[in-house]
Each structure stands twice: as C-alpha cells, then as structure tokens.
Amino acid sequence: MFKGILKEQTIQVGIGFVFIVVLLGTFILPEWMSNNFMYGLSRGLAVLGLMILWRTNLVSFGHALYYGFGAYAVAMAQKYLGVTDVFLRIIIAIAAAGLLGFVLGFILRRYREIFFAMLSLAFSMVLYGLLAKAEFLGSTDGMSISPSTMFGFELGRFGLFYFIGFVVILSLIFAHAYLRSSLGHLTTAIMDNEIRVEYLGYSVEKAIHIKYVISACLAGGAGGLMAAALGQVDPDSMVLWSVSGELVFVTIMAGLGNILAPFVGAIFFEFIRTYAYEFAPQAWQMIIGGTLLAIIFFLPGGLWSLFQKINPFKKEKK
Amino acid sequence: MKLTNLKTLGKIAITGLIASILPMSVNAKDTVKVGVVSFLTGPAAGPFGTPAKQGAEIVIDAINSGTMPAPYNTKGFAGATMNPIFSDESGGGTKQVGLFRDFVQKQNVDAMIGYISSGNCMAIGPVADEVKMLTIFSTCGTERLYEEKLRSHVFRTQGNAVGDSLAAAKYIADEYFKGKVSTADKMYTGINQNYAWGQDSYKFFKLGMAQYVPSAVGSSKPQFPKLFSGQYGSEISALSLDKAKIVHTSFWNGDFEAFMLQALVRGFFQKKILVSSVGGSGVDSLDKKFPDGVIMGTRGNVGLIVRNDTTPLNKWFIDSYKKRYGAYPLGPSYQYARAVMLYKIGMDKAAKAAGKFPTQDQVITAMKGVTFESFADTIEMKRGDGHQAVHSIAYGVTKYNKAKGEPGIEKVIKYSASCIYPPAGAISQKWVESGMPGRKCN
Amino acid sequence: MQFLITVLLDGLIYASYLFIVSLGLTITFGVMKILNVAHGGFFAWGAYLASISIIYLGDNEYNSFLYYFAIFLSAIIVGLFFGYIIERFILRKMYNEDIHLIVLATFGLFWILEDLILHVFGVDPLMPYYPAMELGGIELGGIFQGVYSLTLAGLAIIVAFICWYFLKKTKYGKVLQSVIFDREVSVSMGINVTKVYLITFIIGGMLGALGGAYIAPTISVSPGFAIDVVVMSFAVVVIGGMGSVPGALIGSLIVGLVRAFAVHQAPILELFIIYAIMAIVLIIKPEGLFAPPKPRKI
Structure with a gap:
C-alpha cells in the first residue's frame, strides 16, 4: 500500500508539482480554476495529515476538529487581535491546532481502531456544539475573514496562492523527512505488530502521540489557509462530522501511495464538486457519494494507483 | 517513479490548458x-x-x-x-x-x-x-x-430586522395593550434561531419593548435553538413553564411550520400570544389548522398581508x-x-x-x-x-377566512419607514436605546 | 416540582425517540461490526414514506387506525427494500475490507439516499400532522404535552420488549448472540452468517425507518433533516456501548434527560453537553457503559 512513498525523488517531483500548479494557477488558468487549485492545495494538507495517521492504521473521523480549530484560530486572531498578516495567520493556525492535538493526544494515543475514530468524532462534535450555539463565537453564521496581508501590504489572490504553494512545499519536505526518519518507519511497524515494537524498546504511545500532533498541525494549517482563501469560516462547513467524513473520503480517493496523492486528490475533489454543483444542483451529493463508492470498488488504491498503472516502464511487484 | 510523475504532470498541464480555453465565452450585449x-x-x-x-x-x-x-x-x-x-x-x-x-x-x-x-x-x-x-x-x-x-x-x-422587530413591539403596544392587561401578561419571551437573524430580531424586539411598553419585563430564558433543528419539544415545554405570555419568534422556513405544529398539539396558543415576524409562509401550508390570533408580519407589504x-x-x-x-x-x-x-x-x-x-x-x-x-x-x-x-411594515392578526375558505389576516396596521428605521447614518442599537429620536409614526 | 416533571417528560420523550433510532444502529454494529452512517438515510426514507401515506389517508379522511398501520408498513418497506439492496449488493462485497472503508461506503450511501429523496419526494416539506392532531394534548405537571409524543415512550417499551424476547427466548435470537460473540466460531458451528447478516441489516434498517416514520407526524419533514440524527444516535450507541441493546436504552435515557435539562437551564450547552458525555464515556470506559462481553482470544 505504501510502496514508493519513501523514494528519494518523491520530494523533487513534489516540489515540481506544486510549482507547476501554482504557475498554472496564477498565469495560465482562469481565476475560478485557480481557486479550485488553491482550495485543493489547502485541503490537501489536512488530507496529508490524515494519511500520515492512516499509516498506523488510525483513522480519525473527527479531523475536522483541527481543520476547524485552525480556521477559527485565524478568525479569532483577526477579531480580537486584528491579525491579518499571512505569516502570523498560518503560525497561529498551526500552533493552535498543534497545541490542542498535543493535549488530546495524551488521551487519544491509547486508542485504536473504531474507538480512536469515535473518540475523535466526539471531540470534534464537542467543538461543533460550542461553536454552533455560542453567539460570541459567531454561532452558525461563523465569521468573515478579511483579505490577508504581508508586512502590512495587501497580499492579493495571487500572493495568497504563492504563499499556499510555499506552505505546501515546506510541509511536503517536512512530511517526507519525517516519514523517512526512524520515527516515521516505526509507525508502519506499529501497524504490523505493536507488541513487537514495544519489545524493541520503543514507546508505541509516544510515537503515536508525535504522529498525532504532526497530523493535527497539518490539519490546522489546512484550516488556516482555507479560511484565508475562502474569506469565511463557519461550523457547518469546517467542523461538522460530515466535513471529517469528506476529509477521509478524499484520503481514500487520493490513495495512500505517495505524499503527493493528497494534493492531487483534493484538487480533483474540488473539481468534481464544482461541476456536480453546477450541472446537477439537486444531485451533487449523490454524485459525490457515487464517486466514493466507485472508488472503493473499482479503484481501491485511489487515484494515485491510476498513475502507477499507466507507467509502462515500471511494474511494481506485489 | 520519476518518469511516471513527469508524464502525469504533462497530462495535468495539457488538460488544464484545454480546459482554460473552453470557458472563454464572450458576453453579447443583448x-x-x-x-x-x-x-x-x-x-x-x-x-x-x-x-x-x-x-x-x-x-x-x-x-x-x-x-x-x-x-x-x-x-x-x-x-x-x-x-x-x-x-x-x-x-x-x-x-x-x-x-x-x-x-x-x-x-x-x-x-x-x-x-x-x-x-x-x-x-x-x-x-x-x-x-x-x-x-x-x-x-x-x-x-x-x-x-x-x-x-x-x-x-x-x-x-x-430592526424594522420588523420594532414594528412588532409597536403593534403589541398599539393593539394588545389597548385594553386592560395584567402584570403577568406584560412579560414576554422569545424563541429564535441561533444565528444572525434570530439573535438580531430578538435583540431589537427587546429594545423596542423597552421603549414602547416600559413596564413589560423580558424573560430570563429566551430560547435560541439551532437553525433547522426541527424538534422543539423541550423548548416548547420551557416556554410553557415560563410565566411570560407574549412569545416573539422570527422563525422561518420549515422550522416555523414544525414549531407551530408541535405547539398547536400542546395547547400552546390557548395560553400564549405568538408574535411572528416572518411566518407568513406557514399560514398557507397549515391552512385551516393555523391558529387564529397570532400576531403576524411578513417583513413588509408582501405575501399574506397584501393578498387583497x-x-x-x-x-x-x-x-x-x-x-x-x-x-x-x-x-x-x-x-x-x-x-x-x-x-x-x-x-x-x-x-x-x-x-x-x-x-x-x-x-x-x-x-x-x-x-x-x-x-x-x-x-x-x-x-x-x-x-x-x-419601507413600511405591516402587522396583523391571523383569522381564518371562512367565506373564502383560505387563511386571512385582520386588524392590519402599517408603520411607515420613518417610524421603525433609524435615520440614515445612525447605528440602530444606539438610536433605539436613546429613545428613537426623530421618528415619525403615521 | 412542576419543573422536574416537565424535564423528566421531555427527556423521556426524546429518549424514546433516540432509543428506537439507535437500537437499529447498535444491533447492526453488534452483529456485523459495521458503523452504518446510512442509518440516517433509512430514518429519512421512513419519515418520507410514512408522511406521504399519512397525508393521503388524512386528506381522504380514512380511519385513523390506518395511520399507525401506514407508519409500520413504511418502516418495513424501507427496511426491506434498501436494506436488501445495500447489504446484498454493496456491503456483502466489503466484509473483508478495512472497517474504516466500510464506514466510508455507508457515508457515500447516506449521501445518495439523501439526494434520492429530493428526486422522489420533492423539496417541499411534508406535514403529516393528522395523528398528532387527533390525539391532541394532555395536561401533565401543569403544562400540556402532546399525547402522540407520549405514545413514543410506549412504542419504545414495546420495541425494547420484543427485542429482549427475541434475543433471549427464541432460537434465532440465540444464533444472533453467538454471531455477536464470535463470528468465526459461529461459522464453524454451521451457522449461515451471510443470511444472519442480511436479516440483521434489514431489521436494523427497519428500526431506523420506524424512528423516522413515527416521529414524522410531529415535525415538518424536509430534506436534510436526518443529518443531525446520525451523529446523535452515534453518541447514544457509543455511550451505551457499541453493540449492546441495554446500552442503547441507557444511552438514550442519558442523552434525552441531559439534553432536556440543558434546554431548560442552559440552552447554550445543549449540543455541547451531549458530545462531552460521549467523549467522557469513551475516555473512562471506551467500550461504553454496557459493552457486550468480549470473547477471550489467544
């Protein structure tokens, strides 16, 4: 399932990919498409976070908790501190989500399988319950996010796009390094046999905790970028359980084969959604649901496996 | 691996290029x-x-x-x-x-x-x-x-929302408080959806009541259920236990109909007076079942109010x-x-x-x-x-029109815009709190 | 006193409703180890089918006994139809997959069922109020309660009893319990697990649909109203213990009563508190308050 993920070249291809996406988005493609690329890259970060967790067979049905927390951190920083600087925004989003992930990680690291999924869901719904009912947190309306600035200057849509590309490249480098480190390797071993890992003298819980915080940071960063790109946050589209479901969906759709897959998958998802919404406003959920089933049944390795299949030079041995 | 990815990238780039040319349709001036x-x-x-x-x-x-x-x-x-x-x-x-x-x-x-x-x-x-x-x-x-x-x-x-809520408060002052009303009947509460519209509507209803009926007291437990929640059993109980007789609501969409149905079964309207600022759509869908005596607005001279x-x-x-x-x-x-x-x-x-x-x-x-x-x-x-x-806003009281066999409304009073909206440039909340200076009511 | 009675009644009514809905979910999980998100789809379809039947019956002034007949029939039809299709053609092919994939597949099915409703029943809200109107209200503890809503509690008790009788007293119930306890051993004992799964899924679906069908006369049945139900019944099932029938009962009582109390005393905490309880239970007793016993495996 994870073959090829740790190849040396992956990261160069990844950086090249992001460069091309950003250049296409800012110079060649019409604006609406570049929006989809921008949202896709942002959401892809959260999916990358989920994918990293998935490598230990932990699937969070509540990752919108960090996604939404990052987004709301940006909103709160703007409302109460007047922060609109894009660097500060992303740092605040990542730090807030990371801190929350660190605290909850102490509890969640003891859980596996469906219990991990359900406890994540419970935590995300706790946040949802607060945000949706509390007037000072914007209740179901959420809050507007004003356009981002950099060192006091208005950043503009293109500037924001470059910035998102920059954050994504940094995250790719980081994720790549992490997965290649012994800590990263360890977690795949945990998936295979936890007890054996313990006997080798490693703390499984600690390794999972670190992974969980990294995953939370990525999701928080995704939320922060998404908030800046969209200009709006609200609990129904940032924190509700169905948002977590969407993130898991994109993870599966993308496939777990490569750290680039989340971004390809997320961009693809934005396009299905845009088109489904435009051509069948009363059946777009059905189209997304149908796509989901089709992928599970006919493309179990996700979209990424398509890219591997069309490679005529290299047949991966199973 | 590398080659595959490059190929892929090429594909993505080409599809992108093709797609980018497609939507460039020019808008004709006709x-x-x-x-x-x-x-x-x-x-x-x-x-x-x-x-x-x-x-x-x-x-x-x-x-x-x-x-x-x-x-x-x-x-x-x-x-x-x-x-x-x-x-x-x-x-x-x-x-x-x-x-x-x-x-x-x-x-x-x-x-x-x-x-x-x-x-x-x-x-x-x-x-x-x-x-x-x-x-x-x-x-x-x-x-x-x-x-x-x-x-x-x-x-x-x-x-x-300011106009809708102030007009509702004024209508209560003009119509409901015309006769003798006991102290208990001067209490009011509300059930509003927990988002901008519901929150603002109730806020200005309260501010308006403070101006028009200074002796009226607002309940300490107005209800703010989530938008589209659909089930109001506990909320209706809470409102029923509340001594307040007047209940303000800015419910709209399916929520209004659901609330009306659930309240109707429980004899709510025998004890309470509902003031609805935007429930017009529910009057038709409930038709004969819709209770008489609900103080109803439609946010202006539209819908039910101007049917005739x-x-x-x-x-x-x-x-x-x-x-x-x-x-x-x-x-x-x-x-x-x-x-x-x-x-x-x-x-x-x-x-x-x-x-x-x-x-x-x-x-x-x-x-x-x-x-x-x-x-x-x-x-x-x-x-x-x-x-x-x-614009002007009218409120009336629902009354089923037996002759025509359709819902109707009576005792309609129309309030002019200068009566219920602050003058240009004023902030609504400050304006109402300072006694609505310069307002002209018909 | 008046306050206490009211909170208790409100909580009880809500709990009964939650119990009927989440019972199906917990049975499905217990037997098949599937967290069925599409349960919300059954709920919505049950509500819609019952609504159009009741509205038809009511508009044509049929005997009011038929309303209840229509409610149960709708639940059975929806459970049979969608339960069969979904289990037979989708889930059956997935039992060897990762558990998370199955959850996600049911999530996709939920989306599909939701949109199908728009195309079959339209977007107008339906209000099948006839049974609720007919039974009217009754004064309890100083305020009126809807009689129809109170019958929910009766239905919940009946459903709970049937369920208990079935599981403890019938042969088929014992077979079911053995499958819940250990699938592999059951297979080796000659139990046809495929059949058990199909029937379980259909019954689970029927219960979900029954919840929707029975609550329909008290609400405005409109598109998208099932989305909150799904996660709420998840909370109930998790609190009580996934796969446990008494757990679903206790879970719904806890959620129902706590929510009623919150609405009366601190409306802002209404949603928060339900999920907070869910999280706390998971932290203290991850298997839920009434977890079914686990086989010891070596």
Whole structure:
C-alpha cells in the first residue's frame, strides 16, 4: 500500500508539482480554476495529515476538529487581535491546532481502531456544539475573514496562492523527512505488530502521540489557509462530522501511495464538486457519494494507483 | 517513479490548458447573465427557496418579453434579455462564498441576485466588494450587514430586522395593550434561531419593548435553538413553564411550520400570544389548522398581508403567479421579484444617462438612493449610503377566512419607514436605546 | 416540582425517540461490526414514506387506525427494500475490507439516499400532522404535552420488549448472540452468517425507518433533516456501548434527560453537553457503559 512513498525523488517531483500548479494557477488558468487549485492545495494538507495517521492504521473521523480549530484560530486572531498578516495567520493556525492535538493526544494515543475514530468524532462534535450555539463565537453564521496581508501590504489572490504553494512545499519536505526518519518507519511497524515494537524498546504511545500532533498541525494549517482563501469560516462547513467524513473520503480517493496523492486528490475533489454543483444542483451529493463508492470498488488504491498503472516502464511487484 | 510523475504532470498541464480555453465565452450585449441564488434543497427550499425562485422567474420573463405592467413595461434590462442561472443556497456561508466566486469568475455573470439567510449575506457581502460584483440581496435581514461597514457593490431591497422587530413591539403596544392587561401578561419571551437573524430580531424586539411598553419585563430564558433543528419539544415545554405570555419568534422556513405544529398539539396558543415576524409562509401550508390570533408580519407589504391589495402591479403579480404555479405568491416571491426590479431600474437609468449599454459602475451609481414602486408599496434605497432599502411594515392578526375558505389576516396596521428605521447614518442599537429620536409614526 | 416533571417528560420523550433510532444502529454494529452512517438515510426514507401515506389517508379522511398501520408498513418497506439492496449488493462485497472503508461506503450511501429523496419526494416539506392532531394534548405537571409524543415512550417499551424476547427466548435470537460473540466460531458451528447478516441489516434498517416514520407526524419533514440524527444516535450507541441493546436504552435515557435539562437551564450547552458525555464515556470506559462481553482470544 505504501510502496514508493519513501523514494528519494518523491520530494523533487513534489516540489515540481506544486510549482507547476501554482504557475498554472496564477498565469495560465482562469481565476475560478485557480481557486479550485488553491482550495485543493489547502485541503490537501489536512488530507496529508490524515494519511500520515492512516499509516498506523488510525483513522480519525473527527479531523475536522483541527481543520476547524485552525480556521477559527485565524478568525479569532483577526477579531480580537486584528491579525491579518499571512505569516502570523498560518503560525497561529498551526500552533493552535498543534497545541490542542498535543493535549488530546495524551488521551487519544491509547486508542485504536473504531474507538480512536469515535473518540475523535466526539471531540470534534464537542467543538461543533460550542461553536454552533455560542453567539460570541459567531454561532452558525461563523465569521468573515478579511483579505490577508504581508508586512502590512495587501497580499492579493495571487500572493495568497504563492504563499499556499510555499506552505505546501515546506510541509511536503517536512512530511517526507519525517516519514523517512526512524520515527516515521516505526509507525508502519506499529501497524504490523505493536507488541513487537514495544519489545524493541520503543514507546508505541509516544510515537503515536508525535504522529498525532504532526497530523493535527497539518490539519490546522489546512484550516488556516482555507479560511484565508475562502474569506469565511463557519461550523457547518469546517467542523461538522460530515466535513471529517469528506476529509477521509478524499484520503481514500487520493490513495495512500505517495505524499503527493493528497494534493492531487483534493484538487480533483474540488473539481468534481464544482461541476456536480453546477450541472446537477439537486444531485451533487449523490454524485459525490457515487464517486466514493466507485472508488472503493473499482479503484481501491485511489487515484494515485491510476498513475502507477499507466507507467509502462515500471511494474511494481506485489 | 520519476518518469511516471513527469508524464502525469504533462497530462495535468495539457488538460488544464484545454480546459482554460473552453470557458472563454464572450458576453453579447443583448443578454445579461445573472446568478439567482435561493434555497433549492434543504428545509428552506419548499417554503422559501422555491417561491422565491418562482417569483423571480415571473418577473424576469415578464420583463424579458415586455409584458409587465407600468412602470416596468419596457422590454429587457437596458434592452438586454436576462439569462438567469438558478443556484442552491444551502450548505452554509463558507460553501456559498466558494460558489459565489465561481459565479463571478467561472460563469462571468453580470450581477448576482438573491440570498435568504442572513448568515450567507454576512459571508457574501465582503467577498462581493472584494471581487467587485454588483450583488442585490433580496431577503436576508441582519442589520449588521451595513452597520459594520458600508458596502460598495452590495444592495439590499429588503428592510433589515430592526424594522420588523420594532414594528412588532409597536403593534403589541398599539393593539394588545389597548385594553386592560395584567402584570403577568406584560412579560414576554422569545424563541429564535441561533444565528444572525434570530439573535438580531430578538435583540431589537427587546429594545423596542423597552421603549414602547416600559413596564413589560423580558424573560430570563429566551430560547435560541439551532437553525433547522426541527424538534422543539423541550423548548416548547420551557416556554410553557415560563410565566411570560407574549412569545416573539422570527422563525422561518420549515422550522416555523414544525414549531407551530408541535405547539398547536400542546395547547400552546390557548395560553400564549405568538408574535411572528416572518411566518407568513406557514399560514398557507397549515391552512385551516393555523391558529387564529397570532400576531403576524411578513417583513413588509408582501405575501399574506397584501393578498387583497388591488394595486395594479400587485394584482398582476398575484394573478400571474396563481396562473403559473397554482398558489398565492409568498413573501420571498415578492422579495426576489423586487430585487430583479431594482436591477432593471438601475440598468435602464444608467443606459439612459450613458447613452449606451452601461458599465457596472454606472449601474451602481444609478441604483444608489433610488425610490421605486414595488407591488403594494414604495421602496426607498435610503440607508447604508443609498444601498439599503427601507419601507413600511405591516402587522396583523391571523383569522381564518371562512367565506373564502383560505387563511386571512385582520386588524392590519402599517408603520411607515420613518417610524421603525433609524435615520440614515445612525447605528440602530444606539438610536433605539436613546429613545428613537426623530421618528415619525403615521 | 412542576419543573422536574416537565424535564423528566421531555427527556423521556426524546429518549424514546433516540432509543428506537439507535437500537437499529447498535444491533447492526453488534452483529456485523459495521458503523452504518446510512442509518440516517433509512430514518429519512421512513419519515418520507410514512408522511406521504399519512397525508393521503388524512386528506381522504380514512380511519385513523390506518395511520399507525401506514407508519409500520413504511418502516418495513424501507427496511426491506434498501436494506436488501445495500447489504446484498454493496456491503456483502466489503466484509473483508478495512472497517474504516466500510464506514466510508455507508457515508457515500447516506449521501445518495439523501439526494434520492429530493428526486422522489420533492423539496417541499411534508406535514403529516393528522395523528398528532387527533390525539391532541394532555395536561401533565401543569403544562400540556402532546399525547402522540407520549405514545413514543410506549412504542419504545414495546420495541425494547420484543427485542429482549427475541434475543433471549427464541432460537434465532440465540444464533444472533453467538454471531455477536464470535463470528468465526459461529461459522464453524454451521451457522449461515451471510443470511444472519442480511436479516440483521434489514431489521436494523427497519428500526431506523420506524424512528423516522413515527416521529414524522410531529415535525415538518424536509430534506436534510436526518443529518443531525446520525451523529446523535452515534453518541447514544457509543455511550451505551457499541453493540449492546441495554446500552442503547441507557444511552438514550442519558442523552434525552441531559439534553432536556440543558434546554431548560442552559440552552447554550445543549449540543455541547451531549458530545462531552460521549467523549467522557469513551475516555473512562471506551467500550461504553454496557459493552457486550468480549470473547477471550489467544
């Protein structure tokens, strides 16, 4: 399932990919498409976070908790501190989500399988319950996010796009390094046999905790970028359980084969959604649901496996 | 691995390039493309979104063919035919912002019309200004839209929640408190949806009550259930236990009907007096079951309140609506129609001034501060620097019309705009708290 | 006192409703180890089918006994039809997959069922109020309560009893319990697990649909109203213990009563508190308060 993920070249291809996406988005493609690329890259970060967790067979049905927390951190920083600087925004989003992930990680690291999924869901719904009912947190309306600035200057849509590309490249480098480190390797071993890992003298819980915080940071960063790109946050589209479901969906759709897959998958998802919404406003959920089933049944390795299949030079041995 | 990826990238790039050429259609000057957004799915679709869309359709078709009565009897919008694209409003503000950007950048629309939920308007407003797209909000009501910040590209043809709530308070003072009322009956509470519209509506109802009936006391436990929650068993119990007799609500969409049904079964209306600022749509769907004696507004001279009004434009609208859709037009039908009418006025006026097909900036200038004839009233775009409408608002008491076999309303009192809205430039809350200086009530 | 009675009644009514809905979910999980998100789809379809039947019956002034007949029939039809299709053609092919994939597949199915409703029943809200109107209200503890809503409690008790009788007293129930306890051993004992799964899924679906069908006369049935139900019944099932029938009962009582109390005393905490309880239970007793016993495996 994870073959090829740790190849040396992956990261160069990844950086090249992001460069091309950003250049296409800012110079060649019409604006609406570049929006989809921008949202896709942002959401892809959260999916990358989920994918990293998935490598230990932990699937969070509540990752919108960090996604939404990052987004709301940006909103709160703007409302109460007047922060609109894009660097500060992303740092605040990542730090807030990371801190929350660190605290909850102490509890969640003891859980596996469906219990991990359900406890994540419970935590995300706790946040949802607060945000949706509390007037000072914007209740179901959420809050507007004003356009981002950099060192006091208005950043503009293109500037924001470059910035998102920059954050994504940094995250790719980081994720790549992490997965290649012994800590990263360890977690795949945990998936295979936890007890054996313990006997080798490693703390499984600690390794999972670190992974969980990294995953939370990525999701928080995704939320922060998404908030800046969209200009709006609200609990129904940032924190509700169905948002977590969407993130898991994109993870599966993308496939777990490569750290680039989340971004390809997320961009693809934005396009299905845009088109489904435009051509069948009363059946777009059905189209997304149908796509989901089709992928599970006919493309179990996700979209990424398509890219591997069309490679005529290299047949991966199973 | 490397080669595969490069190939893939090549594919992505080529598909992207092809796709980028496709949507470059040029807008001819004989059509204007307008996005019309209302709830097409979800609990608000039936009672709000669909009637809204239908109201817009009737007026758009009539203007396109030049068959609408005067003063809208010229053909087209600055001569151009409107090509509406209807879209769904559900899914929350964040999603709507994304769709709005798509409309502007992908579909290259000339204007956007619609939006029912106040949450969506608050989300779209700043974005509309950012991408410089002329947007006419038709229905949403939060006053924060213009009081937080003036908007350059955003218009709203519907008065805000302040007027609805103040008129409700005044109606209670004028009608309900006319006779002798005991102290217990002077207490009031509310059940409102927990978002901008519900919160603002109750806030201004409370402020209005403090001004008009200073001896009235507000309950300490007004209810704010979540929008679209649908089940109000516990809330109705809590309101029933409350001593307050007057219950204010700004419920709309399926929530209103659900609340009415659940309350009706539990004898709620034998003990309480409900004041509904926007429940008009529920009156028809509950028909005979709808209780008499509910104090009801429709957010202006639209829907139930003007059902028997014989102004030619109103009569034409009701007749064509009934003919085409087999029902009375509801409040949202009027509101969407009105937003389309303002667009026509702006386009025609700007075209006349410019002597050619107008640019967006010219249309905006033309629309600012205009006064126009709506169906049964006059709309003045006189607040929010000429972007926000004010109009009179009427309240009445529901009473089933046995003779006609349809719901009716009686004891209607109409409050003029100068009575229920603050003067231009004032902040509503401060204005009400300082005793509503300068107000003129009929 | 008046306050206490009211909170208790409100809580009880809500709990009964939650119990009927989440019972199906917990049974499905217990037997098949599937967290069925599409349960919300059954709920919505049950409500819609019952609504159009009741509205038809009511408009034509049929005997009011038929309303209840229509409610149960709708639940059975929806459970049979969608339960069969979904289990037979989709889930059956997935039992060897990762558990998370199955959850996600049911999530996709939920989306599909939701949109199908728009195309079959339209977007207008339906209000099948006839049965609720007919039974009217009754004064309890100083305020009126709807009699129809109170019958929910009766239905919940009946459903709970049938369920208990079935599981403890019938042969088929014992077979079911053995499958819940250990699938592999059951297979080796000659139990036809495929059949057990199909029937379980259908019954689970029927219960979900019954919840929707029975609550329909008290609400405005409109598109998208099932989305909150799904996660709420998840909370109930998790609190009580996934796969446990008494757990579903206790879970719904806890959620129902706590929510009622919150609405009366601190409305702002209404949603928060339900999920907070869910999280706390998971932290203290991850298996839920009434977890079914686990086989010891070596």
